[in-house]
Amino acid sequence: MLLAPAFLDELRNRTLLSALIGKSVKLQKAGREYKACCPFHQEKSPSFYVNDEKGFYHCFGCSAHGDAIRFLTEAKGLPFMDAVKELASAAGMQLPAPDRLAAEKAERAAGLHDVTEAAAAWFTTQLDGLNGGEARLYLERRGITAETARAFRIGFAPDGRNRLAPALPHIDKDKLVEAGLLIQPEGEGQPYDRFRGRLMIPIRDQRGRVIAFGGRILGAGEPKYLNSPETPLFDKGRTLFNLDRAAPASRKAERIIVVEGYLDVIALDQAGISEVVAPLGTALTEAQLERLWRLADVPILCFDGDKAGQKAAVRAAIRALPLVQPGRTLRFALLPDGQDPDDLVRSGGIKAFEKLLSAAISLDELIWNHELAESGPLDTPEDRAGLGKRLRDHARLISDDFLQKQYLGEFNRRLYEHFDALREGRRAAPARRKAAVAPIPIELRRIAEHGIDRAMTAPSILYGLAHHPGMIARHAETFGRMIFVDLDQKQAQKTMLESALTVSPLDTERLETILKQEGQAPFLAKAKRSNHIAFSFLRSNADRERAEHDLGAVIEQLAAASEIKLDRAAVARRLGDVTDTATFEELLRLHEEERKLMGEYAARSLGEDSAAH
Incomplete structure (x- = not known):
């Protein structure tokens, strides 16, 4: 519902700000203002001031600032309309009439609040009465004190199909059905x-109004937890358990923690961590994530250590990707296998849980760990390419262009380091012992050490990318694997990769400017003079689609040749001063593979040369 600015101004004028804030914050008179320790951050000396004449509050410590409506939304976590309604009720003002359907819905909801409140009160009396012995024993076994049970208004529903309605004779059964x-x-x-x-x-x-219930079975049976159905009061996908208590606590703690279950929330609150909420038996929704981000820029998700909990964390991570923004993300506290937060707090106390939170991992790390674990062995190029594709697909879910490029860059970095580690592990494997024969011919050693000359091809690729900069991000993973011997070429490769991941949009002019700023202008001139190979992407009059296709193919081929060179050098090191027959054969095979790749270069170059003439 839209509210006129004049109505909101009148509402602010009728609200005495110091009286509103003074209900929850101890204010001291300071001249024409009031001062207090800030309710939004921890401090020992007052830096929070309230000015009734101007109708705003301000903290000189954390810069919190706002009016009466802002205080209710920030300090109590109320939605805007709920804050307006609360202030209007206190000020004796009528809200502008909504449309007929909205008015009927609001009237129905107002009546149902009385129903759920009456049911909650009756359930509480049952817990404290003769019927509640088994439930009280269950709470005792879970370590939940009577004081905590009262704070959360925990109750008990006796067994039987017709117990509630006779206990609430003043409420029509149709209303009890509507309330779920x-x-x-x-x-x-x-x-x-x-x-x-x-x-x-x-x-x-x-x-803080009761809108629904979660029922936990005490003995054997399914489901273990039973929630209220959707009602005019209760939207499961938009509600978070304990939000009314956790919202103000999160402002002071400057964090919000998400766990899986009701009893985890209750156990943590009892231990002294009140800034905790839980979804209601389903995966986190977009609406619930948005509510969490209103309370903290980086909510911490702490799901159970079993497989179901791990899957829930991954689902939440992937669902969050389209919504994350610079400075707004998630972290994940990983519990030991088979434990939940309640177990950890009971066995290790609050220190154990705080230690777990301090070790929480980032959103990108959780996705990386998950995809790496799901990949299994990465022995083939197809396996490695599959891992890279899945990571890039996740990154491309991010709507913010700059942040998406940062994720692509981070995933590429992790891929390079992981694959390098795998290669190093293979190179370090002990060589098989074979009979010693004649020393390796010097020609073979020279080939193993230096490989086929790439002096012409490498600058051609770099010069081609400088004129087709959109290809850099597209082939970032492969381009990053290429090995350039020349120092200027290495520096250009690094600058190009960083520019593609951080500058948007990146065109030829901007890239050349960046290269010149990095002192790489001599490289550009040198690369231009070196380009005698007739690749299509080096010709100014070439078809752009064909040129970019050929450039991508050459990048892939040279990267493969670079990896062959690494493997061949590793074989040469294993040979030592004697010839191992199997290793010698492996070296020849790798050498032949590179000859074949370089032959493809030649064929492509000759073909383009012919086409040019």
Whole structure:
């Protein structure tokens, strides 16, 4: 509903800001203002000031600033309209009339709040009464004190199909069905209790009003947890358990923590960590993520250490990718296998949990770890390419262009380092012992050490990329694997990769400017003079699509040749001063592979040369 600026101004004028803030913050008179220790960050000396005349508050420590509406949304975590309604009610103002359908929905919801509140009160009396012995024993076994149970208004639903309605005779059964407390069978059957023989945990909205319930079975049976259905009050995908208590706590702690279950939240709150919420038995939704980001830029997700918990963390990570922005992301605290936060706190106390949080990993690291674990052995080029493709697909879900390039760059860096480590491991493997024969011919040693001359091809590729800069990010992984012996070429390769991942859009003019700023102008001139090979991407009149296709193919071929050179050099080192027959054969095979690749260069070059004439 849209509200006129004049209405909001009048609402602010009728609200005494010091009286509103003074309900939750101890204010001291300071001249014509009030001062206090800031409710938004921890401090020992007051730097938070409230000015009634101007109608705003300001903290000189953390820069928190706002009016009455802002205070309710920031300090209490209320949605904007709920904050306006609360202030309007206190000021005796009527909200502008909404449309008819919205008014009917609001009227229905207002009536249901009384229903859920009455049910919560009855469940609490049952927990404390004769029927609640088993439930109280369960809470005791879980280490939940009576004080904590009262703070969360935990109750008990006795076993039986017709216990709730007779206990609330003043409430129509249709209302109990609408609130999700009774189930109406098809046909003419009588409605019956939804929750039977369960520990009852109220689910509250941001204003602390009961809107639904989560029921935990005490004995054997399924489901272990049963939630209220969707109702006019309860939207499961937009609600977070304990948000009303966690929102103000998160402002002081400057963090928000997400766990899987109700009892994890309750156990952590009892231990002294109050800035904790939980989704309601489903994967985190986009709406829930947005609510978390209102409370903290980097929420910490701490799901159970079992396979289901790990899968939930990965689902949340992937769902968050299209929504992350610079400075707005997630971190993940990884629990030991088979443990949940409740287990950890009970066995190791709050210090153990804080240690776990301090070791939380970033969003990109979680995705990398997951994809690497799912990949299995990376023995073939297809395996390695598959891993790279999956990581790039994840990165491309990010809508912010600059951040997407940062993720692509980070994943590429991890790929290069991991594959380099694999290659080093293979090179370090002990050579098989064979009978010693004659020394290796000097010609073979020279080939093994230096390979086929690439003096012409390398500058051609770099010069081609300078004139087709869009190809750099597209082939970043392969281009980054290429080995350039010349120092100027290495520096140009590094500058090009960094520019492609950080500058958007990157055109030829901007790239050449960056290369010149990095002192690589002599390289550009040298590369231009070296380009005697008739590749299509070196000709100014070439078809752009054909040129970029050929450039990509040559990059892939030279990268493959670079890897062959590394493998061949490793074989040469293993040979030592004697010839191992199998190793010698391997060296010849690698040498032949590179000859074949370089032959493809020649064929492509000759073909382009012919086409040019």
